[in-house]
């Protein structure tokens with residue numbers, strides 16, 4: 001079976017068995033700051049000294065980050081350590097000022113990465129998470145369907161928004177950058193669910209501001 005047939009078959013199966021909600025959010029990332037610009041701006045402003053990136057791939061971001069000390073973790077390529085995030089956190093002893101999560105883009109892995117990062121974050125540090133704002137249902141299907149893949153990382157942001165011990169926002173730039181501080185939640189999301197994986201794209205769309213707490217990149221400083 002060739003690629004095109006495979007893709008059409010996957011899409012057909014999704015139309016039959018998957019969630020049927022095809023409204024789109026009208027985010028447009030063109031002309032807005034990139035993840036690298038946001039990360040570097042925070043490092044410079046806060047005078048952060050050490051950086052951890054989970055998921056480095058071709059080092060497109062990792063190689064450009066200018067900071068005294070940096071560690072990059074990826075089981076495939078890029079960064080400085082060849083292992084999964086779970087393996088890294090299991091043996092890690094270092095604390096970080098800033099952690100960028102961009103590894104496996106599933107809810108289950110991302111919430112684990114968030115919880116582990118909170119354990120190794122310095123008191124005034126910050127965790128950033130890439131790909132939190134999918135525009136359409138196709139971008140967030142797990143496993144990846146086609147095109148830009150945000151995965152269902154957004155569900156980990158919703159979950160983190162319910163934490164008492166973390167304060168969570170999403171910067172609306174470069175496919176959505178989750179921002180998590182280790183401090184008391186200033187606007188805790190109260191939800192009567194405990195299986196966040198079961199959330200639907202329609203839930204994300206219909207409760208967008210409440211779930212994701214999106215902020216404009218120019219207002220980023222206000223939440224620090």
Ligand SMILES: C[S@@+](CC[C@H](N)C(=O)[O-])C[C@H]1O[C@@H](n2cnc3c(N)ncnc32)[C@H](O)[C@@H]1O
Pocket residue numbers: 035053054055056057058059060061062073074075076077083084085086102103104109
């Ligand atoms: C989207 S890419 C990272 C892009 C990079 N951070 C950037 O800004 O250009 C995702 C990377 O996560 C890596 N990855 C997949 N599963 C992982 C895991 N369990 N732990 C750490 N990295 C993982 C993949 O090998 C891939 O290189």
